[in-house]
Amino acid sequence: MRNLIKEFTKGIIKENPTFVLALGLCPTLAVSVSVANAIGMGIAATFVLLGSSLIISLVRDFIPEKIRIPCYIVIIATFVTIAELCMKAYSPALDRSLGIYVPLIVVNCIVLGRAEAFACKNNIARSFFDGLGMGVGFTLALILISAIREFLGSGQILGYALVKGFEPIFVFGMPSGALLVIGLLLGLFNLLKGRKV
Amino acid sequence: MNIQEFLTIFISAVFVYNVILSRFLGLCSFIAISKETKPALAMSSAVMFVIVMSSAITWFVYRFLLLPFNLTYLRTISFILVIATFVQLVEMVIRKLSPQLYRAFGIYLPLITVNCAVLGVAVLNIDMFFVNGKVLVGSFYYSVFQGVCVGLGYTLAMLLMSGIRERLELCNVPKALKDFPLAFIIASILSLSFMGFNGFKV
Numbered sequence: 081m082r083n084l085i086k087e088f089t090k091g092i093i094k095e096n097p098t099f100v101l102a103l104g105l106c107p108t109l110a111v112s113v114s115v116a117n118a119i120g121m122g123i124a125a126t127f128v129l130l131g132s133s134l135i136i137s138l139v140r141d142f143i144p145e146k147i148r149i150p151c152y153i154v155i156i157a158t159f160v161t162i163a164e165l166c167m168k169a170y171s172p173a174l175d176r177s178l179g180i181y182v183p184l185i186v187v188n189c190i191v192l193g194r195a196e197a198f199a200c201k202n203n204i205a206r207s208f209f210d211g212l213g214m215g216v217g218f219t220l221a222l223i224l225i226s227a228i229r230e231f232l233g234s235g236q237i238l239g240y241a242l243v244k245g246f247e248p249i250f251v252f253g254m255p256s257g258a259l260l261v262i263g264l265l266l267g268l269f270n271l272l273k274g275r276k277v
Numbered sequence: 278m279n280i281q282e283f284l285t286i287f288i289s290a291v292f293v294y295n296v297i298l299s300r301f302l303g304l305c306s307f308i309a310i311s312k313e314t315k316p317a318l319a320m321s322s323a324v325m326f327v328i329v330m331s332s333a334i335t336w337f338v339y340r341f342l343l344l345p346f347n348l349t350y351l352r353t354i355s356f357i358l359v360i361a362t363f364v365q366l367v368e369m370v371i372r373k374l375s376p377q378l379y380r381a382f383g384i385y386l387p388l389i390t391v392n393c394a395v396l397g398v399a400v401l402n403i404d405m406f407f408v409n410g411k412v413l414v415g416s417f418y419y420s421v422f423q424g425v426c427v428g429l430g431y432t433l434a435m436l437l438m439s440g441i442r443e444r445l446e447l448c449n450v451p452k453a454l455k456d457f458p459l460a461f462i463i464a465s466i467l468s469l470s471f472m473g474f475n476g477f478k479v
Binding site: 158160186256258264266267268270 | 298299301305308354361390391392393395396401451453454455458459461465466467
């Protein structure tokens with residue numbers, strides 16, 4: 081049991097997919113304009129990660145080594161389609177604001193990376209918790225970035241104004257703000273890591 | 278279908294909505310391979326070729342398979358399969374025909390399958406040129422042309438970035454910002470300058 085908890089927690093800080101492994105950055109930057117978008121994207125990606133890790137670790141013994149990547153991609157794409165259709169049905173507004181980034185979860189390196197590095201070598205329970213941990217880590221990173229951007233870019237978080245009379249810095253809502261925030265955050269993580277050693 | 282449409286697609290795909298700097302597609306390869314100009318150029322040409330070809334192929338798949346049989350919900354799965362197969366095919370053909378070119382592309386070719394720019398352009402083409410399940414006139418030419426322009430935009434961003442990073446090798450930068458963080462900050466400034474093209478109307 082303790083092992084399983086370890087698989088879960090490592091994705092959150094020690095092997096955080098965004099800040100430490102630097103995987104799946106495209107959606108991270110594109111949807112982090114607002115916290116609401118980030119949460120939606122995080123849930124969708126976590127669902128895909130969980131589902132694909134589960135199925136891949138189930139069928140890992142039947143997949144021939146040579147064609148494993150196409151097989152993984154089909155499994156992942158199936159879950160992405162499920163997530164896409166659910167999102168279209170239950171929250172069309174979120175689907176519109178995420179746009180093409182929902183189908184692009186297929187090519188998110190985190191999902192394929194976990195399939196290749198973990199789920200194809202480990203049993204179902206461990207893969208499940210690994211997928212869950214990575215998903216939660218990804219979601220938290222997304223929320224962190226989007227909170228910074230939404231606060232600086234529009235002066236509010238989830239639609240609530242936090243500081244009165246705060247003059248929004250529009251550039252943080254723009255693409256270049258996203259790149260700046262993630263660059264500085266990665267630098268900060270490096271700094272903290274360097275200090276510990 | 279007229280010249281003005283093509284011009285709009287060109288300006289918006291290369292400058293205003295540059296794949297990398299504004300849409301954030303293909304960012305992983307952009308950050309990873311832009312350290313030197315030569316590999317950056319090789320990667321860009323490979324990406325451009327695959328984007329153009331896959332725009333054409335996915336158009337046919339969507340127009341003649343998915344639309345008539347009401348299978349549009351299979352878009353994501355079918356596109357990624359087609360792209361993955363196509364990349365594999367290109368790899369085999371190039372290896373057979375020109376080992377020299379194969380060595381020049383190196384590992385970049387298989388990596389393109391998971392480059393979000395390729396799938397992104399395919400999906401974008403469908404979103405833009407098929408309105409409510411109807412085909413726009415000339416959408417095939419628009420799709421392929423958009424593929425070319427996105428490829429050009431990718432190459433442009435890649436060249437700018439690798440040029441700057443080659444210069445930075447000689448500079449003394451803070452240790453914590455070395456490599457990736459600094460690359461992002463440069464990309465941010467580049468993206469800021471590309472924002473100048475916003476509001477540029479044809």
